[in-house]
Amino acid sequence: MEKRITTPLTAEMTKDLHCGDNVLISGVIYTGRDAAHKRLVELLEQGKDLPVELKDAIIYYVGPAPAQPGQVIGSAGPTTSYRMDAYAPALLDLGLKGMIGKGKRSPEVVASMVKNGAVYFGAIGGCGALLAKCIKKAEIVAYEDLGAEAIRRLEVEDLPVTVIIDSQGNNLYEQGRKDFLAMEK
């Protein structure tokens, strides 16, 4: 079934999002991938403030292509999430409630999601041209020197994602494959 949500994403809202749900996200989300995550967690280790407020926020793991003239942003599909696994639990502990990416997560990340009531969404990998159309505004808010890896504040409208791992730890990668193989029998 399809659900519509608008950020901020609260713990109350994540309870109603279940593995396999198709969700349309609107509102403000932040981009961040490898290099930005490394810097954020280094700041935390030094006891410093982060350049973005992560409580009830969603981070989209994406390094967009540059905008062509007239575009808000270039192609902007998800990158593979496991590379952020080393950093994600520290951000979830700060109140981050949603991550958008693709691919598997570590048991540590899933445990931290369950503890903090967070959700892992999948956007369709390799569909950057399509997904960019849902991004209505984009501005760099930190680490401009990182280029594609800078942290951007995005305003999105009906960004289509699927709940891969919900706040109870149910996993679509396991469930979907099981369901398909059962159907084939």
Place this chain on the structure above:
Amino acid sequence: MKEIRAEQITQVIRDLCIEANCHLPKDVQNAITGCRACEPFPIAQSILGKIEENFSIADQDNVPICQDTGLACVFLEIGQDVHIEGNLKEAVNEGVRRGYVEGFLRKSCVKDPIDRVNTGDNTPAVLYCDVVEGDELKITVAPKGFGSENMSQIKMLKPSDGLQGVKDFIVKVVEEAGPNPCPPIVVGVGLGGTFDKAAYLAKKALMRPVDERNADSFYAELEKEMLEKINALGIGPQGFGGKTTALAVNIETLPTHIAGLPCAVNINCHVTRHKSAVL
């Protein structure tokens, strides 16, 4: 003897970088469309539909199919009767630089693997040169995304592992990759040669159209068998379950040592891009 100026090479590579990133090869498009027609699992069908919508938008709007516009892999087949006027490597890198900057493609290259500072223009290219007969220069640009590159593996199998060892390794690599490399994937396999040559063959196998089987009937059959085995895993498009885990398995082989059976598996995503031109 044919003279080719370095500037001509630069211009062609610039254009190929942009074209390869915005226009998915027809054989890959057809394979995705064909798989959607045969896909029995509803969520998988719907994802394949979105993938088709995406490559159509990219095609019409001249925008990158995927934001990961890759490391620029450039393959040159240089005819031995060609003379290149100017610096070939500089010409290639200048073409990549212009293509990625002027084409609004993402710059994904860091100068040092540990220090990780972006070079800012996606250079240098990953350049392979082969010398062939004739007086033509064939240039292929294949932007390679790293979601799938990271899921690739190589194994130095023993001769006693034989055909079964090869089959098991290919399936293991795909299964371990699961949803990470953006399935449906294209699987490039390099068998034989040395450690490095097997990896090169696997990459080269990804340049072959997905609807073209190995010219050797034994390997053509093996490609078909491996595709069936992979598509029985149930991983499906994006890993959400389904029949369409891979679009094709392309195998390339070379003679090897009496003690060895190198086997490299290079995975590509559904955005399997390459574009060629001949000068």
